[in-house]
Amino acid sequence: MSLQFINAEKRIHDTVIFSSFDLSITGGKIVAIYSSVNVREQLINLLLGKTILSHGELRMKENGKQQIGYFFLHDGLYERLSIEDMLKFTKRLYDSTMSVNDALVTVQLDAKRSVKTKNLSYSEKKRVQLACLLMQETSIYIFEEPDQNIDLESKRILLGIFQQLKQQNNSVFILTGNLESAITAADEVFRLDENGLHPIHTSSDAEVDASSESEESINTAESVLPVRFEKIPTKVNEKIVLFDPPEIDYVESNEGQSFLHIQGESFPSTSTLNDLEARLLPFGFFRCHRSYIVNLQKVREVITWTRNSYSLVLDNKDKSTIPLSKSKMVELKDMLGL
Amino acid sequence: MNVSLKRMNAIFQKDLKDFSRNWAVSSVILMPIILGALFGRTGVQDLSSHYLLINLAMAMVAMFVQCCLIAEEKEKNTLRGLMLSPASSTEIIGGKSLLSLIFTIIVIYVTAMLADYRPANFGVVAAAIILSTLFYISLGTILGLFSKSVMEASLVVMPVIMVFSVGSFITNFVDSYPILKVALYLPNIQLIELATKVEAGGGFGDVLVELAIITGWVVASFIVTVYLYRRKMVD
Structure with a gap:
């Protein structure tokens, strides 16, 4: 067996x-x-x-x-x-x-x-x-x-x-x-x-922090320095593209790199998921899973598959579903006042 | 290898249901029957035209149907599921061959009735026809294993059907082209020779050579089928 x-x-x-x-x-x-x-x-x-x-x-x-x-x-x-x-x-x-x-x-x-x-x-x-x-x-x-x-x-x-x-x-x-x-x-x-087998639940956060810390300090330095302005930088072929937080559907961390998902496209971000969480929190974002931050404004449905597994369905054109972990479900319920 | 009749029967019944709803393939069984009725009504009574019909029925039904059954499983991706199931390859091919065999026998019987063909010795002719049918079925299996879709399968069997049905006329050219003598050993021509001897009053003892040659073809085609199946179907 x-x-x-x-x-x-x-x-x-x-x-x-x-x-x-x-x-x-x-x-x-x-x-x-x-x-x-x-x-x-x-x-x-x-x-x-x-x-x-x-x-x-x-x-x-x-x-x-x-x-x-x-x-x-x-x-x-x-x-x-x-x-x-x-x-x-x-x-x-x-x-x-x-x-x-x-x-x-x-x-x-x-x-x-x-x-x-x-x-x-x-x-x-x-x-x-x-x-x-x-x-x-x-x-x-x-x-x-x-x-x-x-x-x-x-x-x-x-x-x-x-x-x-x-x-x-x-x-x-x-x-x-x-x-x-x-x-x-x-x-x-x-x-x-x-590179072999890597467990995803446990180590993805640590990896994110370690691997992108160094490049982050170089890349985001210029864009964040003078005034604190509210754009999230992403890097596409050596170009830096800036996004307004409300545009972002969700952020995903994959193999130590965070990606912003905007209208069905994904852009690698220069920041770590933890940094992004801190910056995006005031805009109504929510860390729904170790590897995901979601824009709560865009959430249409909360699906309960079984007692322990949940998903969020977004109101974008792909109807993306993102996982919601059990502990975060409790937090989310509090936020929604349920 | 332990052959389970239950599983073979399951495959047979599934194919029977599927086949009866698949008009594109199942309508071919009508062709020899209609031709047989036509021949019978127009009073064509010589042995060679009876056997043109019987050979055609075997090629059309046994070979074509078997070939399409296997090719469709491949085309629709269902063969993999079947191979992964507890059913062994013998059971899979056996179930399918059973369907082709039963249909062929029925079609030949009806065709012969309609064409007014009454063999002098029913037992000998029936044995020879069943043996030949086995040969055509395994030939159909081989062609089915080679083709990837029903479309391809129906195209591939056409020339082979020609060789084994109309090919019986080849005997007329043997005198002028001695090289065609090889063709006289084909199972369809052997079947005709056997039938001629039977009509002349021969029993089992007189047709042993023909039966042996047909059996040889059956054994050879079985060996090729098993070999090809092992090579092509390691899935």
């Missing part, structure tokens, strides 16, 4: 895809790896046994391909079959004890049971795929970009299923390139790249 990477490293033609790391995923845990597409594909190929590690090993207890259930980003359904037929087929194939009805209710598709899968929306297809995955009744579930392009309702269902799997003492392993979704869904989030 566990998946273990021991000293795992992968190189392709002398390029390091990811350098050696140890990670073990045991039952009752949701672990996410936030990585580039390339790393994600390599990991999936490794798990499928299509490629092998350059170093180290991958251990799966309870060996055999049946033990792992996959939720691929691109996975097909038999488009001429109805949802019910599709699930019945999966049930027979996996000799599953779960009833088709239960699966349909879990993904909230029982009203559409006789609709052919080709007539469903993308999010609904993903939910059918999810139901088929639940039918497999394995102990390790691997999700590839589980919430990419799906609607809010489906995302809520998905997160509910993660919790359900966790309670049944299964391992959930999420591979994604979207930091927000990784943080919202998982208990433990790691970033994996050519």
Whole structure:
């Protein structure tokens, strides 16, 4: 019931895809790896046994391909079959004890049971795929970009299923390139790249402070010095671009660098997240997560996925969702007077 | 390898449902039947035209349908899910072949009835036809493994269908082009020779050579299929 990477490293033609790391995923845990597409594909190929590690090993207890259930980003359904037929087929194939009805209710598709899968929306297809995955009744579930392009309702269902799997003492392993979704869904989030594996929850703040302290003092010196004027500098190709605080949707810290998100575009900032928080606080900004500062003026919705995971949905054109940590939720409630 | 009939049956039933709703592919099974009715009504009664029909039915139904079934799984990304499931490759291919086999047998039977073909020895002819069908199914599997989409699959099978149906006329040219003698060992031509012998009153003992050659083709194509499947489908 566990998946273990021991000293795992992968190189392709002398390029390091990811350098050696140890990670073990045991039952009752949701672990996410936030990585580039390339790393994600390599990991999936490794798990499928299509490629092998350059170093180290991958251990799966309870060996055999049946033990792992996959939720691929691109996975097909038999488009001429109805949802019910599709699930019945999966049930027979996996000799599953779960009833088709239960699966349909879990993904909230029982009203559409006789609709052919080709007539469903993308999010609904993903939910059918999810139901088929639940039918497999394995102990390790691997999700590839589980919430990419799906609607809010489906995302809520998905997160509910993660919790359900966790309670049944299964391992959930999420591979994604979207930091927000990784943080919202998982208990433990790691970033994996050519420098190895880094936990995101614990060390991202410290890193920010250490790494950008030096350059910050040089770059922002001139813009902040004479009068205290309220513009936030960003750096784009050696140019310094200034933004009014109300323009900013949210600020994200990624790999020790903070980024301002403005109308769907992101600009690397010269300041650290802590400095930005101090400067932006008077403008109605709020540190909603270790790695995020949000402009409260732009928040439209606060979504409660499960008891422990929340998200903020912004009122910009992408409807960006940003994670809100549990402790900050309490603070936010105080601020809102709830 | 432990073959589970339950899983094979699941795949068979899924394909049956899917196939019956997929008119683009399933309508081909009507073609030999219509031709058979036409031949029967116009009074075409010689053995070679009966076997043109039967060979056509085998190529069209067994090969084309099998090829499309596999190509569609590849095109729609569903084969990967199937491969990762507890179903073994034998069960996957077995379930699909079962569907093609059943449809082919039904189509050939109906076509032969409509075309008024009554073989002198039903047992021998039926055995030979079932053997040949197995050959066409595995040929269809091979072509399906090579093509990436249904579109490609239907294009790829066309020349092969030509060779194995109309190709039976090749016997007429053998005298002038001796090199074509090799073609006489093709399973479709062997089937015709077998049928001729049966009509002349031959039993199992008289057609052993033809049956052996057809069986040889079946075994050879099975080996190629298994080899290709292992190479192409390590997914």
